[in-house]
Each structure stands twice: as structure tokens, then as C-alpha cells.
Amino acid sequence: MPQTKSKTILEVHQLSKHFSRKRGVLSAFNRRGGTIPAVDNVSFYLRENETMGLVGESGCGKTTVARTILRLTQPTSGRIEFDGRDITHLSDSELRPLRRDMQMIFQDLDAGLNPKMRVSDILKEAITVHERVSDAEVEIKSRLLLDQVNLKYSKLGSYSSELSGGEKRRVGIARVLAVGARLLVADEPTSALDVSIQAQVVNLLRDLQKQLGLSYLFISHDLQVVELMSHKVAVMYLGKIVEMGLTERVSGAARHPYTYILWSSLVEKHNREATQPIRVERRATWGVFDFERPARGCRFAPRCPVYEKRGRPAECTDPANEPQLRDVGGGHQVACHFPLGS
């Protein structure tokens, strides 16, 4: 299914977003000034009709990447290109027509569903936001949308508080489809749902991609769902992409120790007798990660089993020598001084 020759729809280049620590007028009293790098030099591209999975633990900057791409927050530096057009510095009014093409599904089921509006009003608002449409057409289009997301027409009269979680998610998807988006940034679209409903939504998103030729940036902490959905996967750790490549390669033949640990935690959870080729040092490998001040050099070094095993090599903590993404064959990129399997 990966269509290698199709057009690039989204390209993100050296994207960074730093949040300033300052808050309030009296921040001058605060000695610890400066910024928190939530996203640091992230680059990737997404082709049409393709899904890019973005995984990582909470706080690693996944959601910030999504919000920055949609320009819900202004990037500190870097460039975002949509359909070959640089949208990094567009003004709000210039952005509005672009919102037809790129949409976001929020983790919160209620985002965008005004509890005091009926489903029909919510859809009508979305349908008419970018073009003038007669009421009759709105009616037809609403029904079409409900068909697309497998909801009964009778739900048109419901308020969102009367809907179940799965139905809310479907209405949320119908709402972004109503605009006619080609790129969907889905931020944890299934994490608030029950297992059986999660499967429905995953199937729905996959079907919609096939039918409508959508492109997804699919953000999730659920590795299996990402594996199922995505053609490519990028793994983020503390604001940086540490590994990126085709899904099979990243999940099956991980080169970065962090990716390896992520996927092996999945295996561990499933099997009673866990198989552990690398002995992960249990004591020190988890803990608070200081998001505000990542480790100098390789950010993962403090948790890294390879770093320990190799006797703490100096280059891993050398601030001047932070590992950069480099190709290890077949479009598979990894940012590590000592990638696994080499």
C-alpha cells in the first residue's frame, strides 16, 4: 500500500517549539529564566494517502508537534510546508482557507462538540464554515457524513451529552470530514475509548483513508494501534525524533535502544515469560525525566542500557556531540552513537 511515488503533502523542517518559563509580570524575580524545549529540530515529511505514526511517552512533545503543524501555536523556529507552500508565517486570516485542507482530531472526545448544540447544528456549522451551502444541501451532506462514519440519522437530533464515547468520536470525525480535509492530524484518537470501540474507530479511520485518500499524522502512545495504522513511524524522546522509518523496520528491527525498550515493554506486558535480550537495568531506567533540562549530549543517555553496558562512553554525554538522525539504510534513520545491531 505505501505509494512511494505520490506527492508530499506535508513537510516539516527543523521544527522547534520552546515554551518560555516566564509567567506573570513578576517573573523578573524568578531566577530560573529561559525556555523549555518541547520540540527540538524535528524534521519529517508525509506523502499523500500515507500515515505517519508518531509515538513516544507523555510529555515527549508529540501533541506540541501536532499543534504547531496546525499553527495553533507559533513555532519558535523551523518551517512547515503544506502542499509545497510554506505556511509557517501565514497570518490568521491567511490560514483560514487552509483549514479546509488540514484538520485535527483531538484526544478529548468533547473538543469541538458544544454540549448545548445538537449534532445537526455541529455538522451544519462545520459544513458552512468555508462555503455558503443551502439548507437542503446541508441536510444531504450531513446524512452523507453520518453514513461515512457509520452513525444513524436519528443521532442528528441528539445533544453531545447524550452520545456515548464512540459516538462522540464519530461525530468528531464527521465534523472534520465536513470541511473536506485531506490531511488529518489525529492526536490520540482512540485513547479515551473502550477496547471494543477503539477497534471500531481504528477500522473507520483506515476505511476513510482508503475511500477518501486521506493522509494521517497519527499520534498515539498505543504502539500496536500505531503499527496497525501507519506506513511510517517516528519515535520521539524528549522533543527529538530518535528513530524514523518504515513501520516494519522500526518495530521489528529497532536500532535505537529507546525504540527497542518501547516495543519490548509491549512484548513483556503480553507474555508471562518475558524474553529479554538486553537486560534492561530496572532500577535506574525509569524515573522522573527532567523535561525542562534534558540531559546534555544524548538525551536518552541517563536511561540508556547501551550507555551503561559500554561503560558510559564520553561521546554520549558530550554536549557538542548530540546524536543526529542518520540513515542506516532503506530510509531508516536513527539518532544514536551506538545503534543496536551494528
Place this chain on the structure above:
Amino acid sequence: MRRSTRVKKYIQTSGEVSDFSKLPLHKKFSIPDLLYVGYGLLIVFLVLVSYVLGAFNLLPNDPQQINMDMLMAPPGTGGHLLGTDFMGRDIQSRLILGIQAYFLPGLLAIFISLSIGIVLGVLAGYRGGYAETVITYFTNLVDSFPRLVLILLVIAAFKPDIYYIMMVMGITGVPAVANAIAGKIRVLAQKNFIEAAIALGLRTRVIILKHILWYNCRALLIIQATLGMGEAILLETSLSYLGFGVQEPTPSWGNMVQSGANYFMQGNFWPSTAPALAILFTILGFNLLGDGLNNMLEGKRSR
């Protein structure tokens, strides 16, 4: 079954589940809330009727007619339903006419509080950043003045005019409105509600006017308005007592309580108590209306 304390009874009507929107009112909302709102609406209605009656001078008796033969008559004597005051004037008529003193000034105060409060609240909540800092400073600044002291200052500087007073009252009511709206917006933002609207491509003014103010703040604004009316009445009463309110012989509830209170020590309670009770029932009505509406609209039904 032990009946040491109250036994609560839960009934599933007919075994079927009823649709909330089709329930009768008393099942949708709690009974006290309905009573509160019903009473409050009655008061609002009475106030409106009194205002109209007073404006067209449709009063049962001449409110200014002095009758030295019938001073401080008890209720019901000589055609005076609520008795007479210390100059023999009809209390009922004066109470009805007294509304005039509050109505427009009170509305002015509410209008000032709400209009400025909405603008500042939206700026602080939606924009954030420096606007928020400046507005927080402003609201804290206004909150630093005890309302009555500020009014005395204005009175000293200008003149004891009810419209000046109500303007001060309106401005001192701004922080409450602004903070409530900004708080509401922050809650919405936390639920990604506003971001979702922006991402959809809605215009800022649609988001603010339709989604924030109309759908999410209307209850809050109604409540602020009813509370504001109650406060306006109490404030005028206090100022009447201090001698800066509406001046005799024009009746206001405040100056009626005040002038009647001079006869308290002689045991003549009525001329003061009648307007005091009018104030009590009216303000109670406004406050309960606000509370009941809040519970109903914000869905604070007990589970």
C-alpha cells in the same frame, strides 16, 4: 425495617427509561430550585409591574398627600392597605413609586458592569498574555476599594447624584463579571474547545460571540444581572441612611426605611418595617433567582 433515620425512596417509573427533554419540569430539576426560580420570577414580574404603574402614576392613593389625622396608621386602616407613614402618606403607593428610584439607575449599573466586564473578560481569557496581566491588575485595583468608601469619595468630590453612584457601582461590578467570563473561557480552553473551533476555521468573532458568550456564558450573565439589581437596591438603601440617597419627598425604599426608623424607639415599627420587608423580599427574590438558575442551567442536579 429500621426507621431510625429518614428512609429515601427511589422509584423507576413504569420500568421504562424516560427521555430527559420530555420529563415534566418538576422531575427535570430539583424542587427547591424550581421554587427559588418561581419566586424570583414572581418578584421580577412584580417589580416590572410596579415600575409601569409608577411610571404612569396608576397608584391606589396619592403618594405625596399628607394626612396629619392619620399618622403611622397600621395596615388596613382607612383605605390604606399597608398603612401610612409618619406624615400620614400612603405606604403602599410610596412603595410602588419607590421602584422608580432604582429601575433605570440599577439598569445603568448592570449595563456598565456587564458591557465592560464582558470585553475585559474575553480579552483576558481569550487573548491572555499582556492583556490578561493588565486586566488582572485592573480588576485587583477596583477590588481594592470598598465600594461604599469609593462612593463617598465621589460624593465628596462631585455631588450625591444617584447616576454618579450607579456608575461607580457599575464599575465596581466589573471585576466580578470579567473574572467569571475569563474563568469560563479558561475552562473551555482546557477542554480544547477553543482550539478545536480555531482548527475548524471558525472566525474569532464567531467563536467569541456564538460559542463562548451565547452558549457558555448566558447563564452566568443573567445571574450577574439579577445579583446586580439586588445590590443596587441595597446600596441605595445604605446611602439613603447616610443621607446621600434619593431625597425626600421623592420616595425610595431606602429613605422610607430611614425616615421610618426615627420612630422606632416609640414602638412604631411599621413605617420602617414595611419598606424593609419589601427590600428583603425583593432581594431574596433576585438572589434566589440567580442561585436557582445557576443550579438549573449549569446542571447541578443531584445525581
Place this chain on the structure above:
Amino acid sequence: MAQPLLKIENLRTYFYAHSKQAFVRSVDGVSLEVGQRETVGVVGESGSGKSITAMSVMGLISGGPGVIGGSIHYASDKVQKNLLEGLENYVQLEEGNGRVLTVKKDESGWQKASEKLMAGMRGKEIAMIFQNPRASLNPYITVGEQITEAVRLHSGISAVKEARERAIHWLERVKIDSPRLRYNSYPSGMSGGMCQRAMIAMALSSEPSLLIADEPTTGLDATIQSKIVDLLQELKNETGISTLLISHDISVITRLSDRVAVLYGGAVVEYGPASQLLDAQAGFKHPYTAALLASVPNQQKIRARANLQAIEGEVPDTINTPPGCRFYARCNQITPEIRDKCAAIHPELKDVAPGHQVRCWRFIN
């Protein structure tokens, strides 16, 4: 097997939805057993009643009418009693059409009686850990002090210093780095995983006989989840504590449980040994369990890039409980012979193998 440590029989916990004038039958006839040194996993989706069951055991239900029937027999070396002793004196039920239509309950009276029954049980005999550990720890008190409090309440250690040492010892046992330093941390200064470890330390510090773990890994990152599961496994082996493990995550249940109960719509639909129940290949399975196992992505599906087998329909609300089988509307294994029964009559739990029960008409007759 000897007497089970915890035996829940026909537990019913209802709430009342004022907006719908109807009962929410959150727990509607749940029966479960937790044996000595055994871990029983309870799996189900939201609204299946799994957390409410746990809260009912702890006597933590607030809101009316609450627990209205059943018994919870608890029998450790130290204490043997029915935690719902005398409940029938406070509750009167009227039934019609096979369901409860009226509940009269002396709530405050029962509350008092329940508090009396639970005195010396909560925290000491039965300890509980919750979902969302950061919110479940008091944000105004240091983690260490909260554990010390538990130690002083239940371990007969009243000296502050000694209790403190004990708390630090427990922090160490749950593998918190530099426990002495962490003792003085506030929950807001710790990660979710670390807070959950502290919760576990607090729960186990009084050496209870039963641990109720209510979604202990939900909301944590995958790597942290796996570590918490490891920790629970290890502590279970070390202390031999019995556990009632509640989770929607089948993989967590798989790792830890000896026996598993599957809850659907407020009732147990399948109950049996974990090895049989969670093995996708084994026969005699409730259609819901089978569908649930199939809806989780696995390696084969990922490799085949196939769609998942979703369970159609919505998670049931326990307000509109149908008269027949609660899974009827979503079931894909109904045969023409049993269709009428499925639609009309709620099936009983039926033994399909030793110690393995299923609530499905397919296995009756």
C-alpha cells in the same frame, strides 16, 4: 480449596439517574471469589461495573441508593465477617417484570452500620490502589508522611521515628530511587509511575491480606506500565498477598491473574482460570470474551494489515438493561435455535469445564 478470602455473592449496587428517572444498574448480581494467595483479574469495559464492585467491597460508595443487596464474606486469619451484614434491615426492594422498580433505603443508617463493619478493615485488612495515582495522593502532604500515617494507623507502630523508617523501607521495596530523598517529595513533584509506586507502598505497608488494584496502570506510559506490572508481580511472589486486579487492559490481566472474571453490563459473563479464558484458541468461550480478545491488535493482524474485528454497537449503558442476555444486541454467535431465549431471558452462569463458568445460552443444554 480452603475457604476463599473474599467471597462476593450476588452483589447489587444501583444508582439513580434523576435525569432519566431510572436506575443505573451498575452492579447487578456479581458473584466472585478471591482465594488465599490468589490474583483474580476483573476485566471489562467502562460501565461494566468493575470499579463499582471494588468500591462496594471497600464500602466507599456514595450516592444513592448504592449497595442494595448481596453479601461480601471476608475471611482472613484475623477477621471473618460479612461486610454487608444486616444490609437487608436497611433496604426494601419492590420488583416487577423481573427487575427492581422501587428501592427504599435508609442511607445514613446503612452508612453508619457500614462504617462500623469496615472499621479496622480498610487499609488494614483490605488495601486499595487507584487509577490516576497523582490525583489519588494528597497534594498537600509529602508522600513519605502519607505512608507514615498508614503505618502508624495499622501497624501498631506509634513512634514517629520508627514509622518513618518503616515507610522508607517500603519506599525502597517498591524500588523508588533514593527513598530518603523521595520521602519529602510532594506528589506534584513526582512522575505518575513513581506516584503509583508510592501508592503501592502505602497500601502494602500495613501488610493487608487483600489488595484491590483498580486500574493500576491506566494512564501511565507503556514502559512505566510494564514496570508497574513487574513490581506487582514481584511483590505478589514475595508477600503472597491476594489481589483483586481490575483493568480494561487484557495484557495486564494476562500477566498477573490466576483466575479471570469478565464483566459485561454489571454482571459476570465468564469466570475461570486465566490460562483457559484468555487463550484465544481455547474453546468454550463467551462470545463477548472471544470478541474482546479478537479486537486487540496483535502481530498477525499487524503483519497482514487487516482490519480489526470490532464488536459492533456501543458499550451498554446500565440504565437500559435489556430483559434477555445483555450482549444480545452486539453478539455475533447467535444461532437460530437460541435466538428467542437470548432476546428474552437472562442466562445463568453455567459450568463448561471444572472451575470455568460461562453465561451464555450456547452452553446451556
Place this chain on the structure above:
Amino acid sequence: MKSIPLRILAITLLKELGLASLLLLGVSFVVFVILYAAPGDPFSVLLEGQLPSEQALAGIRAAMGAQQSWYGQYFSWLHNVLGGNFGTSLHSGLPVAGELVKVSLNTLYLTLGSMLVTLCIAVPIALYSSMRGHAVAISWPLTMLGYVFSALPVFWLGYIAIYVSVHGFDFFPLSSSGASDGNGWLYTLVPVLVLGLGSGTISEVIRYLREEMSRVMAEDYIRTERAKGASVWRHAFKEGLLLPVSEIIAAKIPFILGGAVIVEQIFNWPGMGRMAWQAAQDRDFPVIMGIALVAAIFVRVGSLIQRIVYTAVNPQGARD
């Protein structure tokens, strides 16, 4: 609370002091603007009052008042105020500062006392009804009573109180009428009670405390404490009672000060409110200006204390 985090407290104190002084600067400016805009150039009169008397006598008045620009006037006034010179009362001819200190202390007693009364009534009602739910037989009438007291004009309540104490207890509760017979506290009791009950805050205090307590009781961590077998009360105390009480006190100071104006008037209490009233009657600008500033200081100190309590309870800013 074993160790109060002194360093954090000190930082908070500094921050809040900075904020308070900024706000007070704003207050002074607002007061200035009002008087500057007022007819009859009262501000020049005020400035004049700040001058040493000989100079005023020497007729420098015209020389300085007329020529200075508005901000010059403001800063000259502010400079004197910061040095403790609030000018002289137009009415009595005495320096305002000295009077203010005496009078504001009296008002402080009245305010604190009445706040205590409010809390003594509101806290038990709020706790009771939050523990037992809103519809409990006893709590409902009590809550209603709170509403009634809040809706009554405070001075009418004052007259009733005077009438009752004169006819029922045979004493005249005006504080000026001889407090030397050892029963002085009795004379203060009635005004304190009247202000505490009638300042219009009691129902709001009840509602706020009840809502906060109910909210905290539903928090996850309280459930944990119950499951642990610990005292719920001990754990709910900080967030459910201590913080809301300190918040509501700080928020209600302006209202109570406003009510004090009336109550002092009724009971002849020699406080700021009475003085403000007198000054408003006489158009005695220096006095009323000083009072407005002192009242604002009271309000700011109240919120300063609230912030400190908040920081002490919640040193990490765990909850915002």
C-alpha cells in the same frame, strides 16, 4: 506541616508586597484622578494642606498650586503621603495622619470581630450541609436564614438590635455612651454582631464554603484516605476549609468595610466609616482620601495574608 518552607514563603512575601505596592500606587492615582476632575479644584486645596503652616500663612498657596502641571501635583502629593503626611483636615484643621491611625484601629476591631461572627455562623452550617447534602432538614432553614440576613438593610437590623437591647436588656449599646463601667465589651458586642450578620456576606460565605468542601470531598485523594482508613477530616481540612476560609476573608474585606460605614454610623463607633461619612458631608477631601488609601491597604494586607497561607499550605504550587 512539619517544616514550613521559609524560603518559598519569603519569595511569595516579596512578590506579593511588590504587587501590593503597585496596586496601592494605582489606588492613589485613581483617587487623585477623581479629585483632580472634581469641580472647584479640591486638589489644590489638598496640596496646600500638606504644606507647613507657616508657609501657608505666608501666602505661598497661589505660587505653587496654580503653576504645577497635573503630574507635578500628583507626585508632590504622593511624595508627602509616602512620608506620612496626608495633609490637614479642612474641617478640624488637624493633621489627617494621626487621626487616621486611631480611627482605623477602631474599624479594624469592628471588622475582625464581625468577620469572626460571620465565620462562627457560616462554617458550621457550611460543613454540616456539605457533609449531609443540601436537602437535609436542618441545613435548609439555616441556609435560608443566611439569605434573609443578607437581604436585609444593615441599618434596619441595627435599629432592631438597639431596640431589643434597650427594651429587652435595658442598656443602650452606643459605644460613646459611657463604656467605663467594666461592661465595655458589651457595647462592642452589639455592633459586631450586627455587622457580622448583616453585612450581606453571610449567605455567600456559606455557599462558597459548602461548595468548596463538597468539591474536596469528591476528590480522588479523599477517596484514597478513606480506603486507607485515615481520618477524612484531617486530609480535607487544608483544601476544604483552610484555603476557602482564607480566600473568602480576603475577598470580603471590602464588603465588610463598606458595611462598617453604616454600622459605625448607627452605633456611634469612632471608626473610619464614620469619619468618611463626616468627611463626605463636609467635602473634607484630605480626610476621605486618606481613608480610601487606608481601606485599600486593609484590602491588600488581607489578600497578602491569604497568599501566604496558600503558599504555606501548598508550598509546591501543586494546585492552581
